Amino acid sequence: MSADTRALGAPGTNQLVDVPAVDDQLVLALPKGRILKELRPLLTHAGIVPEAEFDNEDSRLLRFATNVPNLSIIRVRSFDVATFVAFGAAHLGVAGNDVLMEFDYPEIYAPLDLGIGKCRLSVAEPAALGESDDPSRWSHVRVATKYPEVTKRHFAARGVQAECVKLNGAMELAPTLGLCRRIVDLVSTGSTLKANGLVEIEHIADVTSRLIVNRAAFKTRPEEISRWIERFREAVNARQA
Numbered sequence: 079m080s081a082d083t084r085a086l087g088a089p090g091t092n093q094l095v096d097v098p099a100v101d102d103q104l105v106l107a108l109p110k111g112r113i114l115k116e117l118r119p120l121l122t123h124a125g126i127v128p129e130a131e132f133d134n135e136d137s138r139l140l141r142f143a144t145n146v147p148n149l150s151i152i153r154v155r156s157f158d159v160a161t162f163v164a165f166g167a168a169h170l171g172v173a174g175n176d177v178l179m180e181f182d183y184p185e186i187y188a189p190l191d192l193g194i195g196k197c198r199l200s201v202a203e204p205a206a207l208g209e210s211d212d213p214s215r216w217s218h219v220r221v222a223t224k225y226p227e228v229t230k231r232h233f234a235a236r237g238v239q240a241e242c243v244k245l246n247g248a249m250e251l252a253p254t255l256g257l258c259r260r261i262v263d264l265v266s267t268g269s270t271l272k273a274n275g276l277v278e279i280e281h282i283a284d285v286t287s288r289l290i291v292n293r294a295a296f297k298t299r300p301e302e303i304s305r306w307i308e309r310f311r312e313a314v315n316a317r318q319a
């Protein structure tokens with residue numbers, strides 16, 4: 079296949095046909111990693127089959143054709159999904175509301191909870207500190223987190239000033255190594271906290287992944303985008319039935 083053609087087929091099928099790549103394709107931004115795994119059955123139910131290269135872990139391709147002629151997928155980091163969609167570089171995307179809360183982009187509309195990527199955003203600290211700590215007495219707190227904006231807003235709401243140290247992963251190491259005594263991070267089973275001697279002391283928000291849409295794109299291409307929202311809604315309903 080030449081560089082400017084893609085393996086495409088009729089919507090809802092996996093039939094392969096060579097057609098030229100076009101500029102007016104709808105772009106769906108998907109996160110790498112755990113969300114993508116949970117998302118695959120919903121994609122299939124919505125009638126989206128990525129080209130085979132999408133499942134090749136050694137591939138350096140970042141944009142993928144699908145069986146739907148005017149829809150391509152980009153695979154990016156979870157925080158970057160929101161940025162691509164907010165700037166209109168992608169029309170649609172899938173992102174956790176942890177990411178959406180952190181950026182709070184007005185350009186993003188999140189019409190559908192996909193019910194995947196379930197976890198919570200919490201404040202945690204060493205178990206020994208948790209036994210005697212009284213968060214209602216704090217006026218200032220130092221926190222290691224991937225979510226500085228959410229953290230500052232959470233504490234500011236009750237008059238506590240949060241000083242955030244930005245990390246991109248492995249937040250649970252920060253208290254043991256003396257970086258900060260508290261962290262704000264995602265918790266699902268709680269096993270990462272437990273393995274690192276930490277306990278949850280405050281719940282900030284429940285987290286799930288959402289289908290997101292660029293608001294300007296929704297205005298200019300309402301029929302196509304509404305159709306995709308409905309297809310994903312049907313996929314979510316079928317999964318829950």
Ligand SMILES: Nc1ncnc2c1ncn2[C@@H]1O[C@H](COP(=O)(O)OP(=O)(O)OP(=O)(O)O)[C@@H](O)[C@H]1O
Nearest residue numbers: 110111112113155156157174176195196197264266
């Ligand atoms: N333990 C978890 N259980 C369920 N969902 C989670 C969990 N951790 C993260 N998530 C959800 O998955 C999204 C991506 O998670 P995470 O940041 O761990 O992935 P990643 O592949 O490491 O991303 P990146 O490399 O882009 O930072 C989060 O924004 C959140 O919505």
Ligand SMILES: O=P(O)(O)OC[C@H]1O[C@H](OP(=O)(O)OP(=O)(O)O)[C@H](O)[C@@H]1O
Nearest residue numbers: 247248263264265266267268269270271
């Ligand atoms: O409560 P648990 O089930 O243990 O899940 C929580 C862990 O999952 C996420 O990390 P991830 O595994 O994505 O690694 P990361 O630190 O690289 O983000 C999160 O940042 C926690 O560390």
